[in-house]
Amino acid sequence: MKDIEIAQQSKMEPIVEVAKRAGLTASEIEQYGDYKAKIKLPLASRPKTKEKLVLVTAINPTPAGEGKSTVTVGLGDALSLLGKKVMLALREPSLGPVMGVKGGATGGGYSQVVPMEDINLHFTGDMHALTTANNTLAALIDNHIYQGNKLNIDSRRVIWKRVLDINDRALRQVIIGLGGPLQGVPRQDGFDITVASELMAVLCLSADLADLKRRIGNIVIGYTVDRQPVTVDQLGVTGAIAALLKDAIKPNLVQTLAHTPAIIHGGPFANIAHGCNSVLATKTALSLADYTLTEAGFGADLGAEKFLDIKTRVLGKTPDTIVIVATARALKMNGGVAKSDLENENVEAVKRGYVNLQRHIQNMQSYNVPVVVAINKFASDTVAELQAIQDLATQDGVAAIVADVWAQGGQGALDLARKVLETTEEVRAFHELYAADDDLEVKIDKIVKKIYHGAGVEYSAKAKRQIQTFKKEGWDKLPVCMAKTQYSFSDDAKSLGAPEGFTVHVRELVPKLGSQFIVALTGNILTMPGLPKVPAADNIEVADDGTISGLF
Template sequence: MKSDIEIARAASMKPIMDIAGTLGVPTDAVLQYGPYKAKISLDYISSLADRPDGNLILVTAMTPTPAGEGKTTTTVGLGDGLNRIGKNAIMCLREPSLGPCFGMKGGAAGGGHAQVVPMEDINLHFTGDFHAITSANNLLAALVDNHIYWGNGCAIDVRRVAWRRVIDMNDRALREIVCSLGGVANGFPREAGFDITVASEVMAILCLAMDLEDLERRLGNIVVGYTRDKTPVTAKEIEAAGAMTVLLKDALMPNLVQTLENNPAFVHGGPFANIAHGCNTVLATRTALKLAEFVVTEAGFGADLGAEKFFDIKCRKAGLKPAAAVIVATIRALKMHGGVKKEDLGQENVDAVKKGLANLGRHIRNVGQFGVPAVVAINAFTSDTEAEFRAVEDYCTELGVEAIPCTHWADGGKGTEALAKKVVELSDSGRSQFRPLYDDDLPLWDKVRTIARSIYAAEDIVADKAVRDQFRQLQDQGFGHFPICMAKTQYSFSTDPNLKGAPTGHVVAIREVRLSAGAEFIVVITGEIMTMPGLPRVPAANSIRLDEAGNVVGLF
């Protein structure tokens, strides 16, 4: 079997103007970035406001394991499958970060015969959105230090500067730094640090902004630091929002590409799924809903993180109403949750599958709490057996949900036709009664407890007095109506990444609370969450190069 990059390079791509034409987008609204990628103008997007919306389909997954679940691949495969059965469908995906591409995870353009292309461009610099976000973030950081240097009119306490610099690369050496060394001319020395670009609040803001005006308003509300009496100082107060918006004006326009089967896809935005809300931009999703009958989008990691944030943050803020959800599972991942070691996953083990199904079952029930009907997509591997498939199908039937094996990695859209037909059936049934998990006016502490108990099956939440005081302070400052963005390990329902399956009765310890005033959510940090990853012992970068013909090799 060819590698992902070999399959992508062999694809017969259509000019991006042809892809836009199938959506009815006029030529003057398509801003080309070469022959196979483009942005859609904001003026044209605003002209679509009165059109009816299509059906929004969320693709989420069971708790991820090193065996892999293939959520992005399934999103692309389902979109191709919907188009194959005669439906007009668009996929909405996140943009990959350079850090994971050169680290251990690899790219995020799908895989096998269910990919978005041009794969190399999408996984590397693409249309420059991440560079713009990095520049806007670091412009604000420079303006903060400059404001302090030239008199500090806002009285920012240099010990309480909250804004960090970012870079779109895994670099552990930058996690904690000391800046402004070298004497009076360089400012006031202080401890600081870097995050990866996808963890920046600017990324989260771009992905939630409705238009340029909303973008500038949100950027202005970013809290960059505090005075000695802990009064917040915002980006607007140091006159940064306008210039940041200028840097981001093109990045806000959705990126249009295509699948291997020449179907349209928006790839736009890419916030971290554990520190932020892990969804593509609201603007791309809303645009797609005006242009297509079905819009297939994904949310990062398992449903306990990705789907919960998609429903409680993105849908709540953007007024979106999903028609159905697809929960991706693999036999391999079920075996791992059932206690099988990675090296033994190729052997049939129905008992381990049955044991691991408790994890999938909780995700099915959790999605049901939001009033959204679901179907399980079993992303098939060649080592899977009929007995293992049957165990999953029987279990899901008991829960009132259908499980459908899919072969999109090997067969493209043809391998998801049955899944596509089921998604259409669920959408047409009118069964979706979408509702967020909690009300806006519920106190912040109670919102976190609701998530922990309802989604994680935790007994309770705990925090020391300083953290509880933060909750009270945020409530008193008028941020109590914000939704919660949980920062938690993606590998378990609990805060212990080694606790597999469907644990119950555990306690969620809250380590830190962060205000994202521009993104308009409260980040609640549990366990050890890394906002600047490091490279592995043998990074993928070691194998990425150009061949004699100038082609990229080693990217995956």
């Protein structure tokens, strides 16, 4: 049975009942139909919870699939079955992957959050609000230039791009303002995908509406003719942009198939942004539940690194346990097996590909946080393959536990849940990868050498000039958000396993003063993806009664 069919056959509880079980009163939610709600903030004070935080991450993704969201949901349901008060705090899916190739972010099989069609499509409108706010700012910038340009903005140095929440390679580079004087001032522009917008990062890092406004006002939209930065506050439109996001900043409440409360809010990509759900969502879950499960996008070299080095500094809380998701199939691909041969047993390939998982384990352990490996079971996995992963992990001092959550839901993750409960009780002092006052280049160097295991960094001439500008402006002490391929530790997507001795190429640096980090664009990473030859959209249909099929 397909994921969407399992979801459609499930019986959801009214969201008011889910909210009640989560500890929320009727006056603390705003219903969006029967099965979705926004959580009003701030919440009334409550008795202190255990505030245990579990971060779920994964090895580098492959076409074979890892199932990080599926394991997160299954683990949450397992903790609920063990009688623990638990909440999930997940990211919102982008329409780009849903209509493209990757799929959504609601889990799979019997470990899903529902209503899955709504969550993966328009949900409560957060993505549309962000798209509108971003493009309103873009329109206001171009209108300012057209109406006399009081701020003396250099139209060649506007860095604020328009966005669309769908993969559209044709919009990566565009010329706007053509058609004569009444149509505006012609200039080169481009589109990013919505989840790469700084407004998405700002929404996900804001403490409240006042902080959102402050961060929006600090966003650098471009430079003047004499190369001075121009902010949204200087443009005078901070209030208008914040007004468009006043509802989007409220976390969204839904449920799993097993009715475990889940907050799904914010969805920046981890390969081009910081890849974590909102701070507000995570804080809300921590205040309501004893155990909060959250995830970070793509592999641990991207999403988890950014969670640990960017989000925790704002959240004020570090994970009590890190769960790394791996599959025998993905390890076989890292061990050199073609996708067409993954159904066949190949223990030796699993052992060869284990180096990828091993490096992620070592990286996460370097933060001095307990690590547990979750082996997401596929039907084609053999006992020998699964045992090989467990044996290798044991040699590295880490428990690797099989989780059959796609087929069994929470029941398939009870052993994993028990181990996670055990490790969250360990008391350790979190170890940062880099200090807040490290120079920009030092931070990048530490990420490349300690997390990617590369030999060093090569900066383009443009990046070198930008570093000097950032030092002059006092931005060189901000955290770094690496924009890199998700498929490899290096900036070469085809370099699987655990490569070493490579050079990471930084071609451009982008100041994100609202989100308070610097983005380093490496290799040929794109901020507007393209659709595959056969996009997932080809298989999606809607019946006359509104029932959707083919979503996945």
